[in-house]
Amino acid sequence: MTLVEIDDLKVHFPIKSGLLFDRTLGYVYAVDGVSLTIRRGETYGLVGESGCGKSTLGRGLLRLVEPTGGRIIFDGTDVRALKGEQMRLFRQRIQMVFQDPMSSLDPRQSVESLLLEGLRAHNLHKDKAGVRAKLRSTLDAVGLPASALSKYPHEFSGGQRQRIGIARALVLGPELIVADEPVSALDVSIQAQVVNLLGDLQESLGLTYLVIAHDLAVVRHISDTIGVMYLGALVEEADGDLLYSRPLHPYTKALLSAVPIPDPYVEDQRERILLAGDLPSPAAPPSGCRFRTRCPWSQSRCESERPPLRVFDDSGQRVACHFAEEILDGSLAMHAVRAEIVRPGSEAAPDVGDGLIQTP
Known part of the structure; x- marks a missing residue:
């Protein structure tokens, strides 16, 4: 209810x-x-x-x-x-x-x-x-x-x-x-x-x-349910476990890649996404998709059309991204200038921020 x-x-x-x-x-x-x-x-x-x-x-x-x-x-x-x-x-x-x-x-x-x-x-x-x-x-x-x-x-x-x-x-x-x-x-x-x-x-x-x-x-x-906000707008919403196992929005992917994992082997083997550029001012947000200035998968459509928060599939997961399907299946190429992918074994490492509460 x-x-x-x-x-x-x-x-x-x-x-x-x-x-x-x-x-x-x-x-x-x-x-x-x-x-x-x-x-x-x-x-x-x-x-x-x-x-x-x-x-x-x-x-x-x-x-x-x-x-x-x-x-x-x-x-x-x-x-x-x-x-x-x-x-x-x-x-x-x-x-x-x-x-x-x-x-x-x-x-x-x-x-x-x-x-x-x-x-x-x-x-x-x-x-x-x-x-x-x-x-x-x-x-x-x-x-x-x-x-x-x-x-x-x-x-x-x-x-x-x-x-x-x-x-x-x-x-x-x-x-x-x-x-x-x-x-x-x-x-x-x-x-x-x-x-x-x-x-x-x-x-x-x-x-x-x-x-x-x-x-x-x-x-x-x-x-139980998690919503992800970026620059005044909700960009993704899903059941807690689903969001962590299958993030759809590029911003959610970048956030989750910065969360430390309390397993040294898994932590060393996973990729991290380092976003380029600064957060735009909320007084002058970008046209179209608000994340496009930092998104490694942005296209020309993102500049003119703001993506609605739509239901992705039968799971009820919602995402505000024109190309969520293409990003998920890997058919859309990344813009290297907008983000850096830190591969396993690389010396570069992102700032992971806050501490982690370990759950059983």
Whole structure:
């Protein structure tokens, strides 16, 4: 059953100039025509490099930033049609876990005050005995003792602070949690604990997640469906295992080739794709396919026609590429100037970025 349906969502930020009279010189196309669905009880992982618009998409879903266009349907409700008090009350059903717990938690408030803030905002704090019991049970669900209620954020470790952030989201009993880079600010040794906690909470409470991340290993570990974003657009979407075993879009292929594999023999034998050029500005995206300036398989058609996100086959995998079939079967030649293929045994090696959570 579908819980969230996003259709052609756009979030454009105006570029202003002038001291007395603001003039709009252009727009930053942070999110530009994204469509996806999230089923009830599943985890949807959204990945992409920094600046691709994935965090803006999550904030647009909650209307923390106002979308420029498109539709957001949550359990049959048109979220963009809600106004004022209706929208405030509706936010009880959708909560967010932010990336950096140190900056998202007010250092002047105790944990009890942080958790009570949301209950007060929704007028759920009148029964003091019931509220106290709810706070204790919420802390217990995230693995923190009841004594934490009287403490302040600076008295906890990074992993514990993130657990407080998760508890703050849980205390209102939401149906959907948008987790924006929930483990990227944590040590690798702590990341697995928080990821496992999110999985346990989903199983016990029936939660639905939109997990935003740039670490493909983390996303693979927890996601049922994975969407890949590039420069404000969704370029590929598939079941988690299928995306890793059969990436179709050239950008997805390049991302996966940079993920380290915890097997020295396999790591030494596989090819890596090193993309040439810089990420274009979201204020002036390329015409046609947005990835064409860095794509090693781009053709003249890619310059004039933006590829739609289409269903590739019966598996339900979707890809925004005109030549996905030709790339998959190897019949389309690569442009060597746009990318470098690092063969097994070569001395060149890409920057693999973040650490990897090893899964059993």
